Amino acid sequence: MTPASLPAAAPAPAPPDVARKPHAVTAPFGASRQDDYYWLRDDERGDRAMLAYLEAENAYADALMAPLKPLQDKLYEEIVGRIKQDDSSVPYREHGWWYYSRYETGKDYPVHARRKDGPGVDALSIQAANARGDFAGEQVLLDVNAMAEGKGYFSVGDYEVSPDNRLLAWAEDDVGRRQYVIRFRDLDTGRVYPETIAGVSPNLVWADDNKTLFYVENDPETLLTVRVKKHVLGTPAAQDALVYEERDDSFYMGIGRTRDERYITIEVESTVSSELRYAAAADPGEFAVLAPRQRDVEYDADHLGGRWVIRTNAPGADGKPATNFKLVTAPSDATSRAQWRDWLAHDPDVFIEDFALFEGFSAVAERSGGLERIRLLKPDGSQEYVAADEPAYSMGLAANAEPDTAWLRYGYTSLATPATTYELNVATGERRLLKQQPVPGYDRSKYATERVWIDARDGVKIPVSLVYRKGLAKDGTAPLFQYAYGSYGISMDPGFNGPVVSLLDRGVVYAIAHIRGGQEMGRRWYEDGKLLRKQNTFNDFVDVTRGLVALGYAAPGRVAASGGSAGGLLMGAVANQAPGDYRAMVAQVPFVDVVTTMLDTSIPLTTNEYDEWGNPEQKPFYDYMLSYSPYDNVAAQDYPALFVGTGLWDSQVQYWEPAKWVAKLRDLNTGARPIVFRTNMEAGHGGKSGRFRRFREQAEYYAFVLDQLGVRQAP
Structure with a gap:
């Protein structure tokens, strides 16, 4: 078949040639x-x-x-x-503020912002205000358009607000090599601190003291994540203390905070093994190992309600690995797999992909028959599934920043249905449409x-x-x-x-x-x-x-x-x-x-x-x-x-x-x-x-x- 758009007689340009040099x-x-x-x-x-x-x-x-x-x-x-150019994300509430990102017409990059919580302020009202162009009461965290001005490439990889809501740390890259630089801003005054931290991954966690930031340092040559360090605001980065160093190049590394914000975590994982360390966010001293790494044993964990919940493929009492993963629990001071107790059993036909813990229920993201689904686990032992409407679709957990709620947020989409965010009241069954991606x-x-x-x-x-x-x-x-x-x-x-x-x-x-x-x-x-x-x-x-x-x-x-x-x-x-x-x-x-x-x-x-x-x-x-x-x-x-x-x-x-x-x-x-x-x-x-x-x-x-x-x- 002759291509439709090229004139039949158009002379083809000659492709470039390049020298061969045997090696x-x-x-x-x-x-x-x-x-x-x-x-x-x-x-x-x-x-x-x-x-x-x-x-x-x-x-x-x-x-x-x-x-x-x-x-x-x-x-x-x-x-x-087909892009609504002045669109905004669905706001989520955390620590008394509603966070979202929005775009302005004709601009390439987002504005990351927040609004203070209060009477009549919720996700729908903020979206409506943004749609009207009413930004009264908005606090801009990062205007990435202004930050990217004059740069051929620019990306904000991560940003985190301190627990007291006063300080912002973010990681930016203006090359595209994923070697980030951390910067800081006082959100009350807008002042950007002079200190910077270079050569890092975009992964930031504040401690409870609102001045100590944990970050992951990259190897300057391989760019692998190799060291976790902590920086005290106001001190030179050269003095940052080493918290943990990973010496096995087969492992990636990341940091986070648990669901109840009680612990700071260091997670390392390879293709076939993983390990998590944790320390109290209020006083992050020595990091304890939740369970030592072992080849062919993978796990990730979160903490809420005085216990760890762990997704793992570790073998059970019968010695058979949980190939599709299972959920287990462990006490808060756990340091070995001997303390793990099965909660949601392994199923050879159901792959457990993720989970989210709430004070009144738990949500489990699964795969069955090649399709995603969300299983709801309730305290009385009952369970149910979130409904889907099409033969081929995608469904997953959305931003659920606060555990003390009966509402589960989840995303739904298909090849024909634009991305949709719902929230479901697990107690009553009420479902609310928060947003469907507008496609003009x-x-x-x-x-x-x-x-x-x-x-x-x-x-x-x-x-x-x-x-x-x-x-x-x-x-x-x-x-x-x-x-x-x-x-x-x-x-x-x-x-x-x-x-x-x-x-x-x-x-x-x-x-x-x-x-x-x-x-x-x-x-x-x-x-x-x-x-x-x-x-x-x-x-x-x-x-x-x-x-x-x-x-x-x-x-x-x-x-x-x-x-x-x-x-x-x-x-x-x-x-x-x-x-x-x-x-x-x-x-x-x-x-x-x-x-x-x-x-x-x-x-x-x-x-x-x-x-x-x-x-x-x-x-x-x-x-x-x-x-x-x-x-x-x-x-x-x-x-x-x-x-x-x-x-x-x-x-x-x-x-x-x-x-x-x-x-x-x-x-x-x-x-x-x-x-x-x-x-x-x-x-x-x-x-x-x-x-x-x-x-x-x-x-x-x-x-x-x-x-x-x-x-x-x-x-």
């Missing part, structure tokens, strides 16, 4: 591979030849995409047109969502969520846009996606393939898509495509695919293994040079990823990873059209992975379909900052995909 990449056991483009790696991002190549690729992308600029602009206008010009009645099951080649049934504009013939002629992730046990749930409406209105079917490697179907689903079973992830994706085509949802020559980060690895592997099934692919910040990256322990996310991908210093893992690594398996074959995106300052998937991959594809691709490689020279893993800038990027690759699928401009 051997060796493994400890003696294996060696040649990497001609290894030289494109520059940790300092200053090599002139490397930067010239990235700029040449950007210039080529500009030239190749120029004929599609009208379509890109139209898509951008549609996408932005969108008519829910025009769209249908489905859930189908596709047989993978090994007989396993894969759930797929679909959305399309009503009237779809299902006669095998429609274009299909299929998305998936499939790693780290991260589930891709069917939530509303405003930009996708531009695809639906052009007759495109949108599908989310809930493939193995995610956790949609429970822990086993994850285990069957990692390490030496990673190939299942790729097979599932291809089999879903073929199954949807067989069912008449799409034409075999009109299928596009998309994935980012580890989902970009998915795209790269599928492009190598089943190129004929896809007309076009989008791979954003793709993890494509698996073996080389996993052999390099200086790169962030390497050693703590061994339990996800395997350790290539061991030959069985090396050989298996080499069998699917996208960069290593580029072959002389006809590839789909590819749109590849990255950020120069990405600290998670470094820019040189997609750069090398594209260079090798240009060498070996025997087909004529275009390969576009777009590098954002100011951004990191998440792309450009600001709510509108990223839609420019999305409109560009949507235009690329629609053109390849032969979809006309007008809906």
